[in-house]
Amino acid sequence: MKTSGFKDLNGQKIYYELYKKSEEDPYLVLLHEGLGSVAQWKHWPKELLELTGMNILVYDRSGYGKSSPVPENYPYDYVRYEANTILPQLLEQLKIETCHLFGHSDGATMALLFAAYHPQKCLSVISEAAHVIIEDMSVEGIKNIRAIYQDKIQKPLQKYHGDKTDWVFYHWSDTWIDPKFKSWEMNEELQQIQCPVLAIQGMDDEYGSKEQLNIIQNLCDAETLFIPNCGHVPHFQQEEIIKDVILKFYKKG
Numbered sequence: 411m412k413t414s415g416f417k418d419l420n421g422q423k424i425y426y427e428l429y430k431k432s433e434e435d436p437y438l439v440l441l442h443e444g445l446g447s448v449a450q451w452k453h454w455p456k457e458l459l460e461l462t463g464m465n466i467l468v469y470d471r472s473g474y475g476k477s478s479p480v481p482e483n484y485p486y487d488y489v490r491y492e493a494n495t496i497l498p499q500l501l502e503q504l505k506i507e508t509c510h511l512f513g514h515s516d517g518a519t520m521a522l523l524f525a526a527y528h529p530q531k532c533l534s535v536i537s538e539a540a541h542v543i544i545e546d547m548s549v550e551g552i553k554n555i556r557a558i559y560q561d562k563i564q565k566p567l568q569k570y571h572g573d574k575t576d577w578v579f580y581h582w583s584d585t586w587i588d589p590k591f592k593s594w595e596m597n598e599e600l601q602q603i604q605c606p607v608l609a610i611q612g613m614d615d616e617y618g619s620k621e622q623l624n625i626i627q628n629l630c631d632a633e634t635l636f637i638p639n640c641g642h643v644p645h646f647q648q649e650e651i652i653k654d655v656i657l658k659f660y661k662k663g
Contacts, residue, residue: 416477419499425476426469426500429459436533437509438464439497441517443539443643444582447475447570454645461653462660464510472496473581479574486585487594489516493523501531510660512536514645515617516582518609519596522626525607526599536656537609537632539642541618542625543595544586551616552583559583600629607632608659612640612647633659 414427427448438458440451448468455466470477471492472484485491497520501509510533513521518540525532541548555563559579568575585591609626611618613636623634635655640648 417500417503419496419503421481422472422496423478424469424472424496424500426467426504427455428504429455429466429468431459431463431465436464437506438462438466439501439506439509439511440466440468441497441511441513441520442468442471442474443515443517444586445567445578446514446517449475449570457653458512458656461657467504467506467509469500473574474578475570479577480581488581488585489519490523493520494527497524498528498531507531508533510534510536512538512656513540514538515540515642522603522607522630523596523599525605526596526602529602529604532605534606534659535603535608536659537607537626538644538652539611539615539618540609540622540626541586542597542600542622544592545618545621547619548617549587549592552587554616556583556587597625597629600626603630606659608635608655609633610635610637610644610652610655612636612642612644613638614641617642 412427412429416423416425447470451468455468459466473480508531511521511524518537521535522537522540525535564575571578607630609623609632611623620636623636626632627634637644637648637651645652
């Protein structure tokens with residue numbers, strides 16, 4: 411059964427969709443990428459409902475999709491804020507005590523941070539294309555996409571984010587290419603993670619090298635998967651591989 415709605419969190423309205431099998435089943439929460447939304451997961455929530463047998467929660471982060479615009483004092487280090495403030499509050503309002511997390515890109519970074527901040531709530535993390543340090547190639551990849559934003563990206567994104575589209579794009583890109591953000595990392599948090607972690611990345615990811623996987627593996631003893639012929643979005647670019655590893659990961663757990 412699918413339900414949807416809004417929750418008031420820190421002065422914002424956060425849109426969510428919940429695919430629920432039963433009260434007894436565990437929950438899997440999907441955390442979208444830096445330009446993503448609930449709608450951009452497309453068929454994956456229903457797919458994961460059938461594949462894992464879990465209840466699936468997906469939501470639009472602050473300022474994204476159907477959620478309300480962010481307040482003026484929205485934090486600069488938004489990945490930590492979303493992981494440590496918004497997601498825990500959303501789970502509390504939905505009466506979800508523990509959950510598994512599946513995050514993509516920014517969402518994967520947030521999933522790892524949530525696991526560090528709330529070990530009693532997080533049962534496992536599947537991290538797909540997370541960034542845990544800022545690499546030169548990450549900055550260059552974002553600069554490249556900024557160069558084509560108005561011609562090729564702005565209009566397609568408006569379908570999902572409406573009049574918030576420019577904020578979504580420039581808040582995300584301005585943050586990660588800011589020279590003041592160059593030293594950003596999350597080594598301390600990675601060392602605090604206690605739950606099982608599967609870290610996935612495409613070999614052709616334009617925003618990060620294998621060093622991202624190496625750091626995650628070394629600091630939180632994660633299982634890793636480096637996928638050939640795959641860029642930044644493994645769950646669409648190598649869908650069957652991702653379904654297979656997800657199924658194996660949860661069966662093992």
